[in-house]
Amino acid sequence: xxxxxxxxxxxxxxxxxxxxxxxxxxxxxxxxxxxxxxxxxxxxxxxxxxxxxxxxxxxxxxxxxxxxxxxxxxxxxxxxxxxxxxxxxxxxxxxxxxxxxxxxxxxxxxxxxxxxxxxxxxxxxxxxxxxxxxxxxxxxxxxxxxxxxxxxx
Numbered sequence: 001x002x003x004x005x006x007x008x009x010x011x012x013x014x015x016x017x018x019x020x021x022x023x024x025x026x027x028x029x030x031x032x033x034x035x036x037x038x039x040x041x042x043x044x045x046x047x048x049x050x051x052x053x054x055x056x057x058x059x060x061x062x063x064x065x066x067x068x069x070x071x072x073x074x075x076x077x078x079x080x081x082x083x084x085x086x087x088x089x090x091x092x093x094x095x096x097x098x099x100x101x102x103x104x105x106x107x108x109x110x111x112x113x114x115x116x117x118x119x120x121x122x123x124x125x126x127x128x129x130x131x132x133x134x135x136x137x138x139x140x141x142x143x144x145x146x147x148x149x150x151x152x153x
Contacts, residue, residue, distance in 0.1 A: 007110060016121050020103050021089045023124040025096035031120045032099055041102055044084065045076040047094035073097040083108040 004010070020028070032038070049071060056067040075097035076086045085105025087097045103120060106112040 008113065016107055016117065017087070017104055019121055019125050019128060020100035021087060022128050025093050027124055027127060028096060028099040028103065032102070039106065040080040041077045041105070043075070044078055045074065047073055047075040047097045049073045049092045075101040077101045077105060079105045079109065081109055
């Protein structure tokens with residue numbers, strides 16, 4: 001994959017944006033409060049909440065269909081060095097969207113990328129993976145296997 005001018009790929013950015021969006025708001029707030037040097041930033045688009053259409057596929061891989069709408073919040077900021085960060089998060093948490101956008105912008109800055117990637121993003125991913133595993137365990141406990149018996153003729 002081609003690297004952009006800051007030395008990361010599109011896929012790498014998609015991965016960290018996904019982690020920031022799926023993290024808990026309090027985890028992002030703790031990471032922000034734990035930063036010794038907070039950059040100045042301005043809103044290009046203040047956090048705003050709206051609805052987005054969620055689509056599914058029949059059988060997981062078949063025909064697409066509209067499943068329904070979901071509430072989401074988006075935000076776009078620019079840090080003092082000019083890097084622009086964007087975030088879309090599920091729900092109505094404006095602060096979550098703002099912090100995710102700030103961290104996205106910082107991760108695009110070569111001076112902050114390594115530090116934030118290794119400290120903030122990696123710990124958020126571990127936390128998310130643990131939550132996902134807990135949900136999977138709870139779901140597995142309620143799994144029902146259906147089977148069909150062939151009738152004789």
